[in-house]
Amino acid sequence: MKSISIRGALASLSLSMLLSSLGTSIASVGLPTLAEAFSASFQAVQWVVLAYLLSITALIVSIGRLGDLLGRRRLLLIGIALFTVASLLCALAPNLWLLIAARALQGVGAATMMALTMALVSGAVPKEKMGSAMGVLGTMSAIGTSLGPTLGGFLIANLGWQAIFLVNVPVGVLAMGLALYFLPSDRSEKKADRAGFDVPGTLVLVLMLLAYALAMTLGRGTLGPLNMTLLLVTVFGLGVFVFVEHTAESPLVRLTIFRNSQMSAGLVMSMLVTTVVMATMVVGPFYLTGALALDAASVGLVMSTGPLVAALAGVPAGRWVDRLGTYRASTTGLIAMLTGACILPALPMTFGVPGYIVPLAVITAGYALFQAANNTAVMLEIEARQRGVVSGLLGLSRNLGLITGASVMGAVFAFGTASGDILQAQPEAIAQGMRLTFAVAAGLILVALVLGAISKIVSRRLIAPC
Structure with missing residues (x-):
């Protein structure tokens, strides 16, 4: 029975990894169709991918810390639900900017799944099997990346662009069901034993990572004045973050x-x-x-x-x-x-x-x-x-x-x-x-x-x- 539980837990975490990687690759192939559907420029429609990527980059560490504080299983379930609902909202979006907003929300769900799958597999799988479990997660990530363009192209050609988002809904429901049934419950802790959440450190880290991600993605690799300014903001933000974490009672990232x-x-x-x-x-x-x-x-x-x-x-x-x-x-x-x-x-x-x-x-x-x-x-x-x-x-x-x-x-x-x-x-x-x-x-x-x-x-x- 224990072996079945481990496999079920690994299956739920693998589906979470598959969904998060599929979310990037399947949307990329739909950009030309989305530009035509919304009568938008290619520069504008690129934000459908960029909003997702920025959400993941900016929030993944903070969400990992929240999982440590609030319970990783609980937060993973919220992340899967958020990703699934956001996928539905993407398909129903009446204009490009609401689609981009829904994609940003979908990125929050993806960040939650990415941040917590490896943490949860560490607790669900024996140490002597950890390498195999990490290999399975790597396989699912690669499958999501490779499957995205092919599956996306097929769905768009036969069912329209909405299908590239709707396909996530049944997979998300399945992942949530498996997680509810197989993942071990979070250990309860007394409130006195729980550390607080580092809000200042989180805000500084999010802004710093957003600045770096935008510096690297805007201008297609050219270092213009805006990119250089954003890189300077990143360096300054890193210094501020180190200072904040040194002085915080319950730091977001313990620098030790x-x-x-x-x-x-x-x-x-x-x-x-x-x-x-x-x-x-x-x-x-x-x-x-x-x-x-x-x-x-x-x-x-x-x-x-x-x-x-x-x-x-x-x-x-x-x-x-x-x-x-x-x-x-x-x-x-x-x-x-x-x-x-x-x-x-x-x-x-x-x-x-x-x-x-x-x-x-x-x-x-x-x-x-x-x-x-x-x-x-x-x-x-x-x-x-x-x-x-x-x-x-x-x-x-x-x-x-x-x-x-x-x-x-x-x-x-x-x-x-x-x-x-x-x-x-x-x-x-x-x-x-x-x-x-x-x-x-x-x-x-x-x-x-x-x-x-x-x-x-x-x-x-x-x-x-x-």
């Missing part, structure tokens, strides 16, 4: 947790590696169309290779983590990513599509292994009462990596092409841009490898007998 070298390194490594993964999504379409002369349908098929490999590799990767241990599995994943990132720019264009797909598959499989190992290592290193906020920090690190990767790696690619207009660039110029981008990507993976090695050495010294 960053003294744990493995956890701190894990968060930074997660951001670096996700930045690299985002580079494949940003650069890939331009390279495939501009350098290899593929049509749109072929590009979509090739680009689906990455998420498909991640989906297939997720569960085996989790089992490898349980067998090898988190450090060896994480290092193996990073070495695989580094190998792919070095092979991809080294192969000449004459290798064609196979010369792109094979290194991409190696990078993605390595990422699946790294992610399962890194998430397991970070979640095992913390106290149970801080699982929510640290799970939120893990989600934030990935989101910041995606945002930074889209902006910075896109800018590196544009610089490498040495062309004012990428769409008019010659095939060799685009190939050169791709080579520079993945040279930078390889450098980021090397930094992650070094950080992992240093954190392991430091942790060994700390636990070594005097």
Whole structure:
């Protein structure tokens, strides 16, 4: 019976992860249709995706902390309900701005699911099975990402744009039912034992993260005056946040947790590696169309290779983590990513599509292994009462990596092409841009490898007998 409960709990958490990742990818494919339906500009309709992303980025850590205080199961149920209702509101929206508002609300629900799934799986699954559980969550996230464009295109073509939001409703109801039945109840605590919620720290963190996300997304990677101002606001906000957390009686994030070298390194490594993964999504379409002369349908098929490999590799990767241990599995994943990132720019264009797909598959499989190992290592290193906020920090690190990767790696690619207009660039110029981008990507993976090695050495010294 216990085995059935664990599987049921994992199923509910997996569906939550699927919904949150599907929410981004399925909406992206509908932007042209939405622009036509609402007679809106592409710049305006982009906020359908941006509002969702901003909500997740700004709130994921705060929601993780709320879960620690109020009960993670209770808050997850609220998050699933909010996401489901917001999905219905998206489908019923009579104009673009109400749709964007509903998407922002949907992002709050997604942030709740992202922040609490890993925290809850840490309590629902035995430690010796944690790697496998993290692999399952990684698989569901990859399935949501890869399924979105295909499912979204099918639904829009046959049922209209409203269907890309309505499809979340039955899945959300199922996830809520499974969570109600299988997830263990939150432990009751006396009011005297409960810490208060850090409102000032939350407000500062939300504003700081919003400023960074907007700096990275507005202007398509160019550092104009507005972007620079927002980055300065981010730096100033970080200083204010550290001060507020030092002086708060019950801080949102206890800064002492960053003294744990493995956890701190894990968060930074997660951001670096996700930045690299985002580079494949940003650069890939331009390279495939501009350098290899593929049509749109072929590009979509090739680009689906990455998420498909991640989906297939997720569960085996989790089992490898349980067998090898988190450090060896994480290092193996990073070495695989580094190998792919070095092979991809080294192969000449004459290798064609196979010369792109094979290194991409190696990078993605390595990422699946790294992610399962890194998430397991970070979640095992913390106290149970801080699982929510640290799970939120893990989600934030990935989101910041995606945002930074889209902006910075896109800018590196544009610089490498040495062309004012990428769409008019010659095939060799685009190939050169791709080579520079993945040279930078390889450098980021090397930094992650070094950080992992240093954190392991430091942790060994700390636990070594005097």
